[in-house]
Amino acid sequence: MRTITLEELKELIESKRYGAIKRALSEEYPVDIAEMLEELPFEWVVPIFRLLPKELGADTFIEMGSDLQERLIGGFSDKELRLLLNEMYVDDTVDLIEEMPANVVKRILATAHPEMRKDINEILAYPKDSAGSVMTTEYIALRSFMTVVEAFEKIRRVGTNSETMYTCYVTNKKKKLIGVITVKDLLLADPEKTVGDLMETNIICAHTDENKEEVSNRIREYGLLALPVVDKDGLLVGIVTVDDAFDIISQESEEDFSKMAATAPTDLPYTKTSIFALFKARFPWLLLLTLSATFTGAIISSFEEKLAACAVLIGFIPMLMNSGGNSGSQASVAVIRGLSLGDLELKDAFKVLFKEIAVGAMCGLLLGLCNALKMLLLDRLILGNVEVNLWVILVVSLTLALTVMMAKAVGCLLPFGAKLIRLDPAVMAAPVISTLVDALSLLIYFGFAVNFLNL
Amino acid sequence: MRTITLEELKELIESKRYGAIKRALSEEYPVDIAEMLEELPFEWVVPIFRLLPKELGADTFIEMGSDLQERLIGGFSDKELRLLLNEMYVDDTVDLIEEMPANVVKRILATAHPEMRKDINEILAYPKDSAGSVMTTEYIALRSFMTVVEAFEKIRRVGTNSETMYTCYVTNKKKKLIGVITVKDLLLADPEKTVGDLMETNIICAHTDENKEEVSNRIREYGLLALPVVDKDGLLVGIVTVDDAFDIISQESEEDFSKMAATAPTDLPYTKTSIFALFKARFPWLLLLTLSATFTGAIISSFEEKLAACAVLIGFIPMLMNSGGNSGSQASVAVIRGLSLGDLELKDAFKVLFKEIAVGAMCGLLLGLCNALKMLLLDRLILGNVEVNLWVILVVSLTLALTVMMAKAVGCLLPFGAKLIRLDPAVMAAPVISTLVDALSLLIYFGFAVNFLNL
Numbered sequence A, B: 001m002r003t004i005t006l007e008e009l010k011e012l013i014e015s016k017r018y019g020a021i022k023r024a025l026s027e028e029y030p031v032d033i034a035e036m037l038e039e040l041p042f043e044w045v046v047p048i049f050r051l052l053p054k055e056l057g058a059d060t061f062i063e064m065g066s067d068l069q070e071r072l073i074g075g076f077s078d079k080e081l082r083l084l085l086n087e088m089y090v091d092d093t094v095d096l097i098e099e100m101p102a103n104v105v106k107r108i109l110a111t112a113h114p115e116m117r118k119d120i121n122e123i124l125a126y127p128k129d130s131a132g133s134v135m136t137t138e139y140i141a142l143r144s145f146m147t148v149v150e151a152f153e154k155i156r157r158v159g160t161n162s163e164t165m166y167t168c169y170v171t172n173k174k175k176k177l178i179g180v181i182t183v184k185d186l187l188l189a190d191p192e193k194t195v196g197d198l199m200e201t202n203i204i205c206a207h208t209d210e211n212k213e214e215v216s217n218r219i220r221e222y223g224l225l226a227l228p229v230v231d232k233d234g235l236l237v238g239i240v241t242v243d244d245a246f247d248i249i250s251q252e253s254e255e256d257f258s259k260m261a262a263t264a265p266t267d268l269p270y271t272k273t274s275i276f277a278l279f280k281a282r283f284p285w286l287l288l289l290t291l292s293a294t295f296t297g298a299i300i301s302s303f304e305e306k307l308a309a310c311a312v313l314i315g316f317i318p319m320l321m322n323s324g325g326n327s328g329s330q331a332s333v334a335v336i337r338g339l340s341l342g343d344l345e346l347k348d349a350f351k352v353l354f355k356e357i358a359v360g361a362m363c364g365l366l367l368g369l370c371n372a373l374k375m376l377l378l379d380r381l382i383l384g385n386v387e388v389n390l391w392v393i394l395v396v397s398l399t400l401a402l403t404v405m406m407a408k409a410v411g412c413l414l415p416f417g418a419k420l421i422r423l424d425p426a427v428m429a430a431p432v433i434s435t436l437v438d439a440l441s442l443l444i445y446f447g448f449a450v451n452f453l454n455l
Helices: A006-014 A018-026 A030-039 A042-051 A054-061 A066-075 A078-087 A090-099 A102-111 A114-124 A148-161 A183-188 A212-221 A242-260 A275-302 A304-309 A311-340 A346-382 A390-420 A425-453 B006-014 B018-026 B030-039 B042-051 B054-061 B066-075 B078-087 B090-099 B102-111 B114-124 B148-161 B183-188 B212-222 B242-260 B275-302 B304-309 B311-340 B346-382 B390-420 B425-453
Strands: A167-171 A177-182 A226-230 A236-241 B167-171 B177-182 B226-230 B236-241
Touching: A006 A018, A006 A030, A018 A042, A030 A042, A030 A054, A042 A054, A042 A066, A054 A078, A066 A090, A066 A102, A078 A102, A090 A102, A090 A114, A102 A114, A148 A183, A148 B183, A167 A183, A167 A236, A177 A183, A177 A226, A183 B148, A183 B183, A212 A226, A212 A236, A212 A242, A212 B242, A236 A242, A242 A311, A242 B212, A242 B242, A242 B311, A275 A304, A275 A425, A275 B311, A275 B346, A304 A311, A304 A425, A304 B304, A304 B311, A311 A346, A311 A390, A311 A425, A311 B242, A311 B275, A311 B304, A311 B311, A311 B425, A346 A390, A346 B275, A390 A425, A425 B311, B006 B018, B006 B030, B018 B042, B030 B042, B030 B054, B042 B054, B042 B066, B054 B078, B066 B090, B066 B102, B078 B102, B090 B102, B090 B114, B102 B114, B148 B183, B167 B183, B167 B236, B177 B183, B177 B226, B212 B226, B212 B236, B212 B242, B236 B242, B242 B311, B275 B304, B275 B425, B304 B311, B304 B425, B311 B346, B311 B390, B311 B425, B346 B390, B390 B425
Parallel strands: none
Antiparallel strands: A167 A177, A226 A236, B167 B177, B226 B236
16 A cells, blocks of 8 residues: 655655655555656656665566656666666566667667577567567576475575566476476475475476467466466476466456447556547547448438338338347457457357357347237237238348348457458457448348338 | 366276276366366266365365356265365355355355354355455464564465465454565575564555455556455455456456346356357347337337438438447446446546546537538538438538437446446446437437428
8 A cells, every 4th residue: 555645755856855755665566656656747757766776666667657668768878777677577678678669679679688688589589469478588497306495595596586486497407397386385395305206297388379368368267376388399488477467368358348349448547548538549430430330321321212112111220230230249249258368269260150150040030039029019009000010020020030140140250350361359340340230231121121012 | 288188087987997087187287177077977076076185176176167066065975065165265165155055055054164154154244246255264374573484384384274375464463464474575584584574564455345356456456466355443354365366357357248248148168158058148138129129119110201201311320329329338338347447436427427528529529520521522422412411411410429429428327327226337238328329319310300401
């Protein structure tokens, strides 16, 4: 919990009580300090940042937004930047590099220690969104012949520079991963035993090119604190820790939520997002969706005279389009989440299509039947609308059944299609599905109307 | 990774090689064993389960679906049930109780050790979805006068029965939480130092009645392995661990996704959900949404003759309804997620309404302008549709602007309304918002049409 408020900090700065600031901030958590620095005028940020102890400074730096990070780096001397990079973990440095413009990246790489530069370049070479691209290379490796006492010696020696010290990895001399051992196992064991006696050899691991969400979910499913990442030869190259996995899954979910609501993702929680930022995130999608309705408008226009002649049909247009839209989004959300979480892959497209057509047929037929009954009982008998005759009921109900089935097929296939052409399935979904489903449902409707009602 | 396949396990069972089964399963992870047991005929499950070592059995049990858990408990003797409960953590037992029918709950409570029963009842007494209801009471408590050596002695003694041993909690004699210390701190410290010298006193904690998602997000934000839960007097009553927090957030997100796509949540990933289960989860919502379109249908019907007279207006109905629906869902998804993640509370409703009306006004006016230009250039000039005169353009564009603003207001208020009357904001959202926004947008449209076009 924060021990100093933003106002108190501002007062200390204004009265130039740097000793007190240093003491106060040393008590705070990095994420809280970063949040306060984001709120301060920039000319204060560099001097305040310089007051932080090195490690706390690095931990605070990685919690900042990328704008502040960039400005701060601009204010650093090369020596300061080097000291900062020395304190940062490799995966955090990679995250930073991915957010910075080219000139800053160049400066970071030029300034980093050669060994770190090598690690950074290795991680940057893995495909985007792969386990390799999010792992860190700072883990504790033990050998199976070490005793418990020797293992603790190594853990004490290298522990401070590792992202986690509680799970250690046992490798052979070729660096092949042969076991996993936890500090808990070591603490509870007889000190004379060796790591090889105690280690778990049934290892839950990930390959460098696996999808990062899939790997993060594996960490969740098995309740792990960290997961080793191996290359195609089984050599240990890095680890993914539970805190990073938790962040990856949260971020992915929030991005999918934004995209499905046809909004560009915003970095900040709702309460901290400005009105203009919300406008910018939402308007382009609304414009796209509004303009894309030109197609449905054109279809209706071309049918305008016939609709005017049989006006009762107009009233069912919203119901048919909504039912289609809802069916489609049920299918597309299921597929988008399946793809995001690694439950579905491109090769599953046909299996999914079959399943959705089956579900669509069941939903569509039953819904068509319910609708026919409703039109007969409510519209015709209770409300006495004589225009609602049996042929109209047939046209509307058949359209409903077919639209639901069609919408499920379109809704499940489009995310796969987007993935195939390397677009984001979630972004594609809302505008394209609604346009396509709306247009198709109208064509079905008018097709049936022309045939059955002799329009 | 699994070392035995389901087929191999079945073969071993059929040839009654129980020793081999026991050895094979001892190598597996609980979640994998649970998955295999779910696939086996039930008459095999009890005998196989009895082969598992006690602790592995308990860990496997908590990974099973609630149906299998219930049947398994039905097959247990009281003694077997007691042994199982003794191996389970309190929070897992509470989860189990919350899923079981009353008669099974009674049996579990009657069978549990009196001390565990007390803990269970205490946790069950906290409000649903509160930190108190998801915490566990099995943590390691240290005293500040203990030396590092004494602390390790206690950790070794009680560590196996704690959900996590890596973060320990320092309490005074009244059980008030005064500090937190990690095994890492202890391992790296001089053995002569005391816990009081080393502990962190700026504690990130939660109160028993805080929302569980909010608390889980705090764990993520600060990158913690566990978070202490205190009562109103600051006494330590339990902890929430990172694996539970990760599960809570994932589950909440998936439930929100399902509800926003107007689907009942399903427990299993898409690939494992049967066609009939998908049908059951989706059909009721589709039916509700289809029937609720009766209102929009009725509004259009009552305006049928006038629409037939000015048929050009029909073509813009889908565009107006879609734009309203999309604007509304942008606002409602933002608010629903804000409420789910604890970023928003009931008392923020007016602030949010103000923000959404501002965003809605900006989006609506600009969208109306774009639409007017599009109708003028495309529909009137390029396509030469003479029916699209300036008054029609005015009616459609004004309706669009007002609909977008109205939809944002409705979309942001309804989730708050749902929360106020203790309904789930996410479930309410899709059907009620779309029905309300559709109906209102039509009323606005026809209202303008009657006034400006003299219909």
